[in-house]
Structures are given as structure tokens and as C-alpha cells.
Amino acid sequence: MTYSEQLDKAIERLHDEGRYRTFIDIERRNGNFPHAVWTKPDGSENDITVWCGNDYLGMGQHPVVLAAMHEAIDATGAGSGGTRNISGTTVYHKRLEAELADLHGKESALVFTSAYIANDATLSTLPKLFPGLIIYSDERNHASMIEGVRRNGGAKRIFRHNDLAHLRELLEADDSDAPKLIAFESIYSMDGDFGPIEEICDLADEFGALTYIDEVHAVGMYGARGAGVAERDRLMHRLDIINGTLAKAYGVMGGYIAASAKMCDAIRSYAPGFIFTTSIPPAIAAGAAASVAFLKRAPELREKHQQQAKALKLRLKGLGLPIIDHGSHIVPVIVGNPVHTKLLSDMLLEEHGIYVQPINFPTVPRGTERLRFTPSPVHGPREMDALVTAMDGLWAHCALNRAEAAG
Numbered sequence: 001m002t003y004s005e006q007l008d009k010a011i012e013r014l015h016d017e018g019r020y021r022t023f024i025d026i027e028r029r030n031g032n033f034p035h036a037v038w039t040k041p042d043g044s045e046n047d048i049t050v051w052c053g054n055d056y057l058g059m060g061q062h063p064v065v066l067a068a069m070h071e072a073i074d075a076t077g078a079g080s081g082g083t084r085n086i087s088g089t090t091v092y093h094k095r096l097e098a099e100l101a102d103l104h105g106k107e108s109a110l111v112f113t114s115a116y117i118a119n120d121a122t123l124s125t126l127p128k129l130f131p132g133l134i135i136y137s138d139e140r141n142h143a144s145m146i147e148g149v150r151r152n153g154g155a156k157r158i159f160r161h162n163d164l165a166h167l168r169e170l171l172e173a174d175d176s177d178a179p180k181l182i183a184f185e186s187i188y189s190m191d192g193d194f195g196p197i198e199e200i201c202d203l204a205d206e207f208g209a210l211t212y213i214d215e216v217h218a219v220g221m222y223g224a225r226g227a228g229v230a231e232r233d234r235l236m237h238r239l240d241i242i243n244g245t246l247a248k249a250y251g252v253m254g255g256y257i258a259a260s261a262k263m264c265d266a267i268r269s270y271a272p273g274f275i276f277t278t279s280i281p282p283a284i285a286a287g288a289a290a291s292v293a294f295l296k297r298a299p300e301l302r303e304k305h306q307q308q309a310k311a312l313k314l315r316l317k318g319l320g321l322p323i324i325d326h327g328s329h330i331v332p333v334i335v336g337n338p339v340h341t342k343l344l345s346d347m348l349l350e351e352h353g354i355y356v357q358p359i360n361f362p363t364v365p366r367g368t369e370r371l372r373f374t375p376s377p378v379h380g381p382r383e384m385d386a387l388v389t390a391m392d393g394l395w396a397h398c399a400l401n402r403a404e405a406a407g
């Protein structure tokens, strides 16, 4: 078989499994979020409302962020021009890391090109620092954590999602002297459920384990200054490594870890994913730092965000739609069938100008295919009314079950 035929085969496999992904080509309009322009495959354009973005607070169009980026690009040009070690560390990178360390109450922070890379690079490097390390990883952890744990060459144990008894069982089964680390998330983004942070920290104390938390879907949005769920629950000091993104609630790009100075120094020095890649552009670092600083003092935006999520959940529940509600900002509506989910998503987009991406296996288990809505402070009453009306109509049109709220 030729190389070309093998590529055909690989792509065909995805089509056969219903897993082939197509991009929806959209352009957001600065100053007019959550509205965007959708360029259809035939080249024509439609105005749409984005309901599945992860720019949870609309910071991607915030004047404070844009001004910081413009200023930095005018002052220093486009790219950083190097890796952090070789000419790519600027005052902007240092300022961002100081802002993040302060946010999480840690001695240090380390910025990576994304939170994916931060997870992968850190988790795959830790066994080099702690020979014999065993990593206990929640089964629903994000792909970036799975990847980091998988290829680090060390021992791993996968515990059932949020199952503390299972985690305890696994910890008890291992050598009490072995170095250990528990890796989990504060908010699991597909169901919007919370990780049991305090209980995991208790287990970590009992078994002498380090703790690693991914707060990607929480930073900017929870806690008095937006440091995440651990801040809200006053648990930040009990976590050894906190991972976050600058690309979702902060509206820009990049990822990081916050930890002790020694931990960051070691990761900085050993992680190929940090060392051998160009640092983020200064303008990105400047925009992210401005966003983090702004959100430290914007509890009203966090409040509005939560209110929006509550309002949407209440209205969808009122229609009897099967939503999952764990009290977070994420609003998943379970359709339970990949064909129906895709159909609903297509009809919302084409007939109502509402963009919500279908979420199918393997991102979520089969039978739980869903539409995942991310309401934000930039969604107004008009947008919410339009969404609720469209969902009501389509649910009836497709003769889908109305159910009691789950979760």
C-alpha cells in the first residue's frame, strides 16, 4: 500500500467510526462577542452566536487586554525570537510569571506555550526528579495529563473518577516509601463536576504524596481573585503544583504551573517541553498578564458568569431538557446519540445561527453524546431567549425525550 493509500485508510477509519471532525470556520467580532461570522463551505457568510467557546468571560475582547497587547507589540515586535534559555526571556514573561505566582500564593510560576504542554511537560518530567515516582491519575483527566503520565516511563495507577475509596485502595497497595503524586482536575469540563480537592489533599497527606491539580476550567472564574476552585475552598496552600491556562477565561493563549521556587526551577531545567521551544510572544504575555491582573479585581464578572449559567440551566430544566447540573458554569445537555447530537447542532447553526459543537465519543462515553453550552457575561437576554426557544422547538421537532434533570 502506498503512503497516500495509508492516509486514505486512516481517514476512512474515522469516517467509519463517525469520529471524523470538520472545522466550523468562524471569525469572532471584536467588541461584539459572542457574535461571529460563519463562512460556510460554499463561501457565503452568516452571522452567528457562539455558545460553545471557552473564552468564558469575554476577556478576549477586553480593552485592558487589547491595550496591553498593542503596547507590547509596538514596543517589542511580533515574536519573542528564542527559547526561554536563548534570548526568549523578556520583562513581559517575568511579569506574567510574577502575576501568576501571586495569584496562586506560590513562590514561583512557569509559563508554557499552552496548558496542554504545561501538563504534558511537567507530568512527563516529574519521574526524572523523583526516581520511582508513582502517579495516581483520575480516569477522566484531560488528554494532556494522560499523555504526560503515559510517556514518562514511570509507574501509573488510574483511579475511578472522583472515587476516593479506589484511590485509597491503590495508595495502600503500593510501597509506603515510594514517592507518589496524585493528579486530578478541579472542574471536569465535559460534565462540569468538581474534583474532591480537600479529600484528595487529606489522602495525599496520609500517604506522603504530592498533589497536582489542573484548574484550567476554573482559573479566572472561581475564588475571590480568580485563582480557581482551590482558592474558593481555601485549599491552594495544600496543593503542590497548580496548572492553569491563559487561553480560556483569561482570553489569550499559553499555560502555566505555579509551585514552589524549587519545583519550578527543577521543571524549568529538566522539561524538554519547556526548554526546547520558543517562548510565547511578548504581546501574548503582556495581554495575559493584564487579564490575570484585571480579573483579580473583578468579582462582579465572576458573579455575572455564575448567574448566566444558573439562568440557562434553570430555563433548560424548565423545558424538561436532560441537563447535567453540578453547580458549575458548564451546561451539558445530554442527547445520548451521536446522530441526533450532530443533527441538532447542524440545525441550530443553519436555521438559528446558534453555534454549539456536538460532543461525541471518545471525548465523552458512548450514549452520553451532548451539546455543551458555555454561557458567559457577554451573552445577553436576547441571545439566551433565542437559544432557549430554538432548543425547545428542535427538541420537539426531533421527538427527543424530556427528562428530569440529571447529576
Ligand SMILES: Cc1ncc(COP(=O)(O)O)c(C=O)c1O
Residues within 6 Å of the ligand: 114, 115, 116, 117, 119, 142, 144, 185, 189, 214, 216, 217, 245, 246, 247, 254, 255
Ligand atoms: C482540563 C484541561 N486541561 C488542559 C487543557 C489544555 O489547555 P490549553 O488550551 O491551554 O492547551 C484543556 C483544554 O481544553 C483542558 O480542558
